Amino acid sequence: MFGDLFEEDFSFISNNHCGKGKKSKPRESEPPAPRDFTNLSGIKNQGGTCYLNSLLQTLLFTPEFRGEALFSLGPEELGTLDDSRKPDAKVRIIPLQLQRLFAQLLLLDQQAASTTDLTESFGWSSHEEMRQHDVQELNRILFSALETSLVGTSGHDLINRLYHGIVVNQIVCKECKNVSERQEDFLDLTVAVKGVAGLEEALWNMYVEEEYFENDNLYRCGACDKLVEASKSAKLRKLPPFLTISLLRFNFDFEKCERYKETSCYTFPIHINLRPFCEQTEMDDSEYMYELFSVIIHKGGCYGGHYHVYIRDVDELGNWQLQEEEDGLIEDKVLRDTENGREMENPLSVLKGILSEEEAKQIPVDQLGQKFLEKKGVSWNKKYRKQYGALRKYLQNHPQIFQMSPDGNKVGLKETHRLLFKLDSCGQDLQSPPQKNDVQWNCEKTPPRTRAASAGCHWFDLNDSKVQPIKEKDIEKQFQGKESAYMLFYRKAQLKRPPEARGNPRYQIPEHLLNEMNATNTELQKMRAECDSANNGIDLHLHLSSCYKFHNGALHPSLSWKESVVDLTIDRRKTLGDLRQAVFQMLESWEGDMVLSMAKPLPAGLHLYQVLEGDELTLDGIGLTDGADIFVWNGKEVGGTKVQTGPEHEPLVLNVLRLAEHNEGGKGQHFSEAQLVFSCSTSLGQLLSALAPAGGIILKNGSGADREAKNWEVFREEDMKETVRSVGLRDGCSVLILDSHDQSFVNVASGNLTAFTYDISWLQVKNFCGLEEEEEHVKITATIETVMSDIKLKAIRELGLEKELANESCLRPVSGNGKLLSPVPEDYTVKEAELKMGSLLGLCRGKAPTSTQLFLYFMVGSDQNCSPEMEIVVEETASVRECLNLMLEKSGLSGDNWHLRRLDWCYEAGEALSQENATLKELNICRGDTLVITEGKLPEKGLLKIPIWWLKPLRHKKHGENGQDQVNGITWKMDALQVSVQIMLTLYFFLLLPPFKALPEPTYPGLDLCYAGRIEIAGEASLEDLKMQALTLPCCQEQAVPLPSFLRVWTVDSKRPGKLLRDNKRRLSDYRLGARVEICIEPLQEEENLGPQELLLRVQMGIPGERDYSDSRDLVWDISKECTTWALRQRVASHYCLPVDKIEIAKYFPERFEWLPISSWTQQISKRKRRKKQESLQSAPYHLKDGDIIGVKNLLLDDTKDFSTVRDDIEKEKQKQLALEKRKSRQEHVQDPFFPKEKLPTKPRKPEVALSINVGVFR
Structure with missing residues (x-):
């Protein structure tokens, strides 16, 4: 029901990953980023594993699960990962990978850990990590997998010990007071959200409110053995140390038939007393008090979203630096008062003072920020970030004072500054004691309070790789809305942590994991140091003045470029003095002054700019970037020539x-x-x-x-x-x-x-008037306003031709393929003639058309091979009929059985010029157009010009063959050899043809279309008239057709028979055929007059043992009573004289080369065994219509259910290759920055896939 419910939505992730100022480097080669200021590690999202990440972080921050339970299991019980590939070794991989992941999250100095090894131990090998699932479902499945993995170890009861609870359901008889009870175990409590205000109300409804059996709803008591009144209730009999509560936020609306998410307000307390909901209430209150420590949050709707988790840091492992809002207001007020009295001091002295007081040479940058907060009473970000930037960046910008560790996480004072600062601070103490108003800001007097100090809890938001501190009151924001709480985790308040666990991530971690994490951290530090060196290293190109000479306004190497340039790699954080020293060491033979100047290669040569000065400045500070060019010289001259420098020269x-x-x-x-x-x-x-x-x-x-x-x-x-x-x-x-x-x-x-x-234009003129094999050509200078007649006169003069030729010649543009185009009117200018600079013109004999005349091409018929293209000049006011007569006269044709058509874009006769009295100008005939003289008069209004195709079978059966012969297998063997040969030929051509050469368009199997000609017929004529007129075509006269009723008429659709035209007396206009209709005629062996309720199908019997069919046969099916699967099976069975239950049928889809079996089981009976209305085969998914091919399998001889043929396989492979080519072409267009981006289609919802974790057998 919730197929796409937990599909992850990544729309909130920014796409801005651009960096600046560093070398481009592959992302995979960079080491993972170190932890941020929170000192907590996130978990990488593998594509859809945010639900897994949230639950794993909750288990990690459950110290009793992490330490007392999981880490207490050693290799002697779980085995080792090294033995996991041994066939007989029983290694409990899931607990081992979970131990290793927790150790990485606690100890590895990286921003986010990977769960790849853990998910592989789950047996996820089919991209399961890319699918989103329900975290409540994962909680139950993961606990089950852990229980199974720990069977036979001391941790076999880990889950039961921490999360197992018992609910008891009781029914009390009102008459005999007999109590009937039933216990239920739980690992998490599922509570309703709909119609409930909060968690306490939901628990009250479940474990305090009673349900009564009375009136018509009585309870049969086992003791009384009769129906009685009773009350039913539930109580919590046993409370686990950790209580997991799953909120039912997703429901289904049965009225709208759609799923939805409950986003109404649902409150839950930080501390909750479960005494009212328990069976036993005599114990101390501390036994019933629970504290919230984790909230898994779902952001999004019921079709997609994202998980993250709010967690309380019980052991205070993270660095929680969020301050109280009230403290911030007080600090801002006092800060304003202080700044009114004096200018804001330089933070450099404050930082130097803090670092000079530290015994260690270096301290973490995050710790320096904390000490700055304690000393000044205000954080660095609030006071100095706007002016100086981030603290880490500020420290890196002062390398002469501060010394950073290779990974950039620690900082200290350089020794010289440490000593100087101590001396300066002592002198200041003797001379100027601190003022009174400065004393109250001493951190030792009034340290700033954080929320952790007052409330005693640190909350963090762990969102995949990102971890940030939050306030406890931020939890209230998750009571309602699209981003709201989905799972709650409570722990008993009386569970106390030992002092040694506080702030100690190494607590209870096994020794072998500690060693592994220490080794990995050492490797990470080494990788970061190497990466830091690589990222901050810049390559400089040193150009030596001894290898250059100055000429033609710039510096040029006297030798090759390679011999004149020396490459030097240096850290961008080093100073200019360090660079100068490195250059001195490289050039040991250098004598005299050495000046370093910025240089830049220009098209003219190398040019020098500013001199690099300030040896104490960093290379990054003076603007040196990777690949910079530096010229090494004496600052005055190069090779005895004075060189002017700077952008002005x-x-x-x-x-x-x-x-x-x-x-x-x-x-x-x-x-x-x-x-x-x-x-x-x-x-x-x-x-x-x-x-x-x-x-x-x-x-x-x-x-x-x-x-x-x-x-x-x-x-x-x-x-x-x-x-x-x-x-x-x-x-x-x-x-x-x-x-x-x-x-x-x-x-x-x-x-x-x-x-x-x-414009100053140049035109080329070629002489086409002479008889020489190679014509001369000249260049003529002209402007865009030059008249074409002047260009012609200049060309005649330059070519040395006779002046008399000026009146008997014209200029014609020459196309790229050498064709002479329409002559240009002599009164046109170069601009009006639309000639480009460098255009080639041909000087040809014949007068040029005037501005009111049209130069036209024409041909007889659209076949250029049979009819050469001719030229003619006509007045634009001439009519179409006049133009046609001139063309007929020039081409030597006579008679009035001709008309004109335009030449369309594919060089075929197109639209007819039907308005013979209209002028060429009115019909928008332009200079250079091509017209086609077509035989035949113009069709009168109401006439249809219809192309006729002749439809005939490819193979013909001998007289006397019937369906029964095919069934019994008498004739199919005779065709087997012919079929096999056809299959082999098809395969041969498919394999040997070039990959980009398309094969001929396939038509219906067993049918052949042959073009017969074109007829003209009135729209009021009948279908019988059309058949009679089609029989007059030459191709059709060869066929012996006694009567029109022996013909079947189809429309042509995509080179296949389309719609069957019935009723010989019906007018053609009633069929609404359209102007571009094409008709195919099929000859028949007997008369046919199909009624409106008769369906014509082509049935073909499968050849036993072969993936092929015998010739198709026409089957007329009366659908006036019903058009169902059962009726069709009966009709086909009777046609082949077979039992109905001994055949299988399927419809063929030639455009897809697929067969769809026609089964009756889905249409007979519904789930409630009531007869369902049978669907027509003319509707989806079959859409049965005239001419459809029905494949038939005789189960007495062939029990295979595969209807496809070898030809189908070949054509499908071709379609797949074409689709692949289209997809590649589309991807290339999308990647093209000049290709317009189309609106992307809506993302399809993924089907629901069950979540599973595979566990080995350890019993």
Whole structure:
């Protein structure tokens, strides 16, 4: 009923895992993170194990379960994990793995432990850890598994000793006072939530309130032997040390038929007295007092959610630093008063003072934060975090004062600062004693109170890997709502912990586990130290000045790059002085001053920036990152040349272009181009003087490689004083230099060089007028406003052709495959002709169409192989009929049995131009369109043009064969060889064809569709008229069909017979066939006139011993009375002359290549043995209709229930491969950042799977 009830919902987890400032490193190679300030370890979620994590943490923080029970069992009783693989060894793996997990949670310095080994000991090998389950169910199953695992050990009664209780149910006779009682054992109490205000009320209803048998509801007393009045009640006879209470929060609404979660308010106390609910009430109150120590919480609804747990730290193993809210208010007030009188002091002196007073060289950072809180009366986060950041980060930013441990968890003062601080503090004590108002903040006088000090309990929220302290009153938030308490755990108040257990996680842990955890911690520290070194190590590239020379505005290596650079790896937390010393040690032969400068490789070469100064600063502090380039030199010159440094002298590489002459550049090149280097501080005037001494103008284009397709902008006279950088020029920008001759291509209005935008385009013109094998081609310079007639004249002049050709030629664009496209009107500009820079034009004979004329392609029929494509120019105001006549005249055709159609996207004759009097312009016929001359007149209004297919069987049986012959197995052997050959051929083609070449689309087995032709028929004609007209087609005339009643008519659906058309006298318009209908005709051996209540099926008998069928046979089934499974079985059995109980039938689904057995058992009788209304086979799941294939198995000869064939297996495999390819393609699209993300479908609910833990036999 609760199939997806506990499916985990991870929507609350953040997806932001991005780091910053560190080397990218695989996550698996990093050691686990250390424990946070709480000093408690969480548990990793394996995907759906939050319910398990919550229960395990509860058991861990049950000290009596953890120490006195579980850890007291040694290897001599449980065995060892090393022996678990030995065949004869009886190793109790579950308790051993639980011991090991608890030891890791208590002692290992890691943020979260893994339960993988434990769940493997459960026998979970089928991804059970990915499924969410009910924690109440897990509690019972885990206890049962532990009991079974501990049989024969001293811990055999562990669960009973701690959790076992007894409830007694009593019935008291009102007449003889006889008491009848029955005991029930329990490990947890299940209490109702619906309609109850809280736990006490639920217990009162269960164990105080009595139920009375009276009136019509009497009780038969065993002593009186008659029906009497009686009272029934229940009491707690035995209370366990630990009381587990399961809340029934999930219910089912039988009116709405849906499940729901009870989210109403349900209170439960921290301390509870169970005396009113117990049978024995004479003992002291302390025997009945229980304290809450764990609350497992379910967050979410009845279809998904997440578990976490609130736990009281009984042994005070964690670091609980949450302060009382009232203390915080008082501290804030006094802090404001203090800050009003003086400025906020530097925390450096406070931290140095605390560390100098410590005897140990290093203390944990968390402990330093606690001591800071005690000393200042306010936490670091509250006072200094906003200004200085987190405490750990502040300490790391002062490595010259504080010395951090390799894992970053401990800190101490460097020895020099420790001595200096002691001397300074002594002098201060002698000269300036502390003021009076400072004394009251001494932590020794008034230490801050925490809630633990006053209330005596530490509560934590353990949410998988995350652990954080909470207040006891936070439990009240879990009384109601979607996030609310689901299980409660109480412990007897009189259970006291020994003093040595307080704050001691090593208490009662066996020696071998202590040794294992110590070794693992040592390994973790080593891994963290190595990881810390790797994460903080940066690789620097040292460029030696002796290997460089300065020329062309930048530094260039005189040798190879590899020989000029020395790599150095150093810790980013070291100082610049340490780096300088390391460089000195590497370059022992260095003489003179050594200056380190930041360098950066630019397109022009290596450029130097600021000098690195401040030897006491850290490398991270001065901004050195991984892969930084540092130039080592004397700070003045390189190779005798003075080097200008800094961003203001960065060299820029500019692409300087000039218009190419005819003999310059290669094919497709329209500019002569050179790359020159200039300082970014160079003015535009200096740049122009260097590039155009005789004068000219500069144009800017910053679009890089696509510069020729963009607009050029002229720099104004007032820009000449600006620097190259200030006007927006960057590396790779292009500037065009135009002299006075080249300026004819630009528009200079009245000599005022204002900003303008004109494209300078280059077009190629190829000569198609000559007869030479290789036609010439020239490049013509033009702007977007150049008229096509001017381009033609220039091309004729450049090609050296006759001037007279100008009136008898035109320009036609040439496509990528070499096809000549529609001529461009001569009055068009380059922009209007939509020509791109570099386009190839063909100079062809013939006049170009005017702007009112259309150049069209046309062909006769849509087969390009049979009919070549022809060209024609017509006026756009010409009608369709006029255009058709011109095309017929040009193609040499005559007659009026023709019409025009458009060529569709798949190069076939498409939509007909039925409005013959409409103009080409009105029908949106455009220049360059292709029309198809199609034979036949346009269909009149109301006429249907229907493609006709001929349907014929692939194999024909000899005359005289009937169903009985097939049943008796007389004829099926004759076809066996033919069937086997067909199967082998199918397999052969499937295996040998290329994987991406699709096989022909399968049709119905045993049927063949052959295209017969197309007919035109009125919609008012009858079905019989359609049959008569179809018989006039050439393909159909070959068939000997005596009458139309010997034909069966189907619609064609996905290359298969679809709907069967009945009633020869019915009009075609009544069938609502649609405009794109296709019809197939099936010839028959006898006349047929099916009624509306007759269903036509194709039945085929399975061949015994073969996965194949004999030829299908038509079966007409009258469904006027019933269309049920039983009726169909009777009809099929009578057809084959077989008993009904000796056949099995199934329907074939050809699109899926699957068979669905048609069974009658599900439709006969309901559970209450009342006859149920029988469902029609025409509804789900069979949807039986005309033409369906029914497979039949003769159980007398073939008792197999498998209806599938070898062909079905092959086609299914093909479908699977196609689906796999589609899935891969879809995944590639989803990963593509430019692919639009579609809305994700709703997550399907997973089916319910029973929870189980596998345990070995130890009895």
